[in-house]
Amino acid sequence: xxxxxxxxxxxxxxxxxxxxxxxxxxxxxxxxxxxxxxxxxxxxxxxxxxxxxxxxxxxxxxxxxxxxxxxxxxxxxxxxxxxxxxxxxxxxxxxxxxxxxxxxxxxxxxxxxxxxxxxxxxxxxxxxxxxxxxxxxxxxxxxxxxxxxxxxxxxxxxxxxxxxxxxxxxxxxxxxxx
Ligand code: HEC
Numbered sequence: 401x402x403x404x405x406x407x408x409x410x411x412x413x414x415x416x417x418x419x420x421x422x423x424x425x426x427x428x429x430x431x432x433x434x435x436x437x438x439x440x441x442x443x444x445x446x447x448x449x450x451x452x453x454x455x456x457x458x459x460x461x462x463x464x465x466x467x468x469x470x471x472x473x474x475x476x477x478x479x480x481x482x483x484x485x486x487x488x489x490x491x492x493x494x495x496x497x498x499x500x501x502x503x504x505x506x507x508x509x510x511x512x513x514x515x516x517x518x519x520x521x522x523x524x525x526x527x528x529x530x531x532x533x534x535x536x537x538x539x540x541x542x543x544x545x546x547x548x549x550x551x552x553x554x555x556x557x558x559x560x561x562x563x564x565x566x567x568x569x570x571x572x573x574x575x576x577x578x
Pocket of ligand 1: 475476477478479480481484486509510511524525526541542543552556558559560562563571572573574575
């Protein structure tokens with residue numbers, strides 16, 4: 401957790417330095433201001449399970465922020481696993497920490513589902529798209545086993561039904577988002 405925090409701080413510091421340099425050069429200031437602070441959103445993956453997974457691997461999601469106050473391998477309930485570790489990309493984290501009542505397009509939540517002996521069993525993902533499925537706030541659901549089998553890629557009926565109980569909370573179950 402501590403290492404991870406340092407990593408994020410490092411990225412933030414680098415962005416500040418980059419913007420600062422552009423500002424000093426005057427003309428390039430506008431370009432600097434437009435520099436994507438939320439670097440993960442810059443590469444918004446297509447809505448296929450394979451594209452999203454490739455994005456997660458490339459972005460090295462295990463370096464992302466953990467769900468606030470949850471830590472690693474926290475106790476979870478049915479159906480997801482006994483032990484959970486949940487990561488958020490910057491867009492999701494900012495929304496969660498801010499006043500948002502729904503996550504913005506580009507937000508990604510990755511939940512690792514572990515067996516009681518801490519063996520990883522599956523990864524479940526919620527990826528907020530622009531327009532995949534307005535009926536469920538455009539969430540794209542993925543469930544991927546550790547051998548690479550994709551059990552859900554898109555509209556998991558089970559995912560949608562159960563998470564739909566928290567439609568008022570943008571389908572999020574872990575905590576109230578606002
Ligand atoms: C029977 C209910 C149920 C079903 C079915 C279900 N989930 Fe969940 N999900 C939960 C609960 C409850 C949590 C909160 C974590 C916990 O305590 O286990 C959660 C948490 C999550 C999270 C973390 C973000 C959040 O909403 O809190 C993701 C990502 C997720 N589920 C993905 C999926 C995917 C993908 C599927 C389908 C393959 C799925 N879930 C099916 C109940 C369900």
